[in-house]
Amino acid sequence: MPELPEVETVRSGLAPHMEGQIITTCQLNRPDLRFPFPAQFAEALSGRTIVAMGRRAKILLMALDDGWVVMMHLGMSGRFIIETADQRAVPGDFAHRSGANPKHDHVIFHLASGTHILYNDPRRFGYMDRVRQEELEEHPSVRSLGPEPTGNALSEQTFASRVKGRKTPLKTALLDQRIIAGLGNIYVCEAMWRARLSPFMPVGALVGADGAPGPHCAELVRMIRAVIAEAIAAGGSSLKDYRQADGALGYFQHRFAVYDQEGAPCRHEACTGTIARAVQAGRSTFYCPTCQMG
DNA sequence: CCGCGGGCCTGAGAGC
DNA sequence: TGCTCTCAGGCCCGCG
Numbered sequence: 001m002p003e004l005p006e007v008e009t010v011r012s013g014l015a016p017h018m019e020g021q022i023i024t025t026c027q028l029n030r031p032d033l034r035f036p037f038p039a040q041f042a043e044a045l046s047g048r049t050i051v052a053m054g055r056r057a058k059i060l061l062m063a064l065d066d067g068w069v070v071m072m073h074l075g076m077s078g079r080f081i082i083e084t085a086d087q088r089a090v091p092g093d094f095a096h097r098s099g100a101n102p103k104h105d106h107v108i109f110h111l112a113s114g115t116h117i118l119y120n121d122p123r124r125f126g127y128m129d130r131v132r133q134e135e136l137e138e139h140p141s142v143r144s145l146g147p148e149p150t151g152n153a154l155s156e157q158t159f160a161s162r163v164k165g166r167k168t169p170l171k172t173a174l175l176d177q178r179i180i181a182g183l184g185n186i187y188v189c190e191a192m193w194r195a196r197l198s199p200f201m202p203v204g205a206l207v208g209a210d211g212a213p214g215p216h217c218a219e220l221v222r223m224i225r226a227v228i229a230e231a232i233a234a235g236g237s238s239l240k241d242y243r244q245a246d247g248a249l250g251y252f253q254h255r256f257a258v259y260d261q262e263g264a265p266c267r268h269e270a271c272t273g274t275i276a277r278a279v280q281a282g283r284s285t286f287y288c289p290t291c292q293m294g
Numbered sequence: 295c296c297g298c299g300g301g302c303c304t305g306a307g308a309g310c
Numbered sequence: 311t312g313c314t315c316t317c318a319g320g321c322c323c324g325c326g
Contacts, residue, residue, distance in 0.1 A: 123303045184319055
């Protein structure tokens with residue numbers, strides 16, 4: 001479920017508990033998630049110090065002191081739970097779990113501080129892998145990723161060059177991690193609405209014949225960057241099972257203009273439209289048929 | 295190359 | 311109460 005803002009929120013919540021800590025042991029409670037854990041995964045982590053917690057797109061990156069990086073993807077339902085020694089000492093104290101079922105605790109990092117970092121994932125669409133730091137960019141899950149919508153990597157020029165001439169619907173293109181990395185169904189819908197662009201328009205139409213980004217292109221990139229920044233500031237969006245690492249709820253879901261708002265009035269000033277739902281590439285698109293005409 | 299459908303999993307909610 | 315059906319924030323594969 002988590003998109004970039006949720007993963008970034010988890011990263012910043014985990015960092016103070018993990019950076020500088022020694023992993024005493026890594027406990028695997030099953031041999032696989034979406035994919036099998038790589039050979040010697042748990043053994044390779046024990047005794048290592050966590051140097052930094054990073055992120056690329058929707059992938060969490062745990063950098064270790066031996067030059068390896070642990071890659072962790074939350075899939076649709078992955079969550080991290082911070083469990084301190086004090087919390088474990090009180091039987092029946094499950095408040096920190098926020099309702100997560102213990103039978104889905106698949107990975108537990110035991111830290112020298114006494115804190116346990118639990119990875120809980122009912123649907124098991126997540127995965128973990130490890131890679132040498134210097135080979136991270138060549139990893140199959142990273143190699144083809146497009147620019148981050150945060151920072152300076154994404155500009156209307158870079159976006160235009162990636163979609164020029166393509167007839168793919170805008171919605172499908174924005175979900176393609178090779179074009180922009182980290183967007184998912186929620187923020188794609190929200191960004192298209194903010195930019196007043198139709199989810200069905202061929203994405204290449206945003207680019208001029210000379211390959212230069214048109215005005216809609218610049219506006220779309222601005223709106224993508226804005227919605228992602230606002231969602232990170234709000235701690236992400238909590239729908240069913242997403243929580244911040246400390247169990248807190250994100251609150252960007254209260255600011256959805258279109259996502260899961262079918263039948264609601266469009267919130268664009270002077271628009272009398274009603275939010276509709278369509279299916280594209282097997283996934284729900286929420287949009288305003290009245291004002292998203294571009 | 296492209297878009298679509300199906301599949302991977304479990305759980306929540308709606309409808310009967 | 312309990313059954314069945316649909317749907318879910320991601321992503322990969324194979325098909326036409």
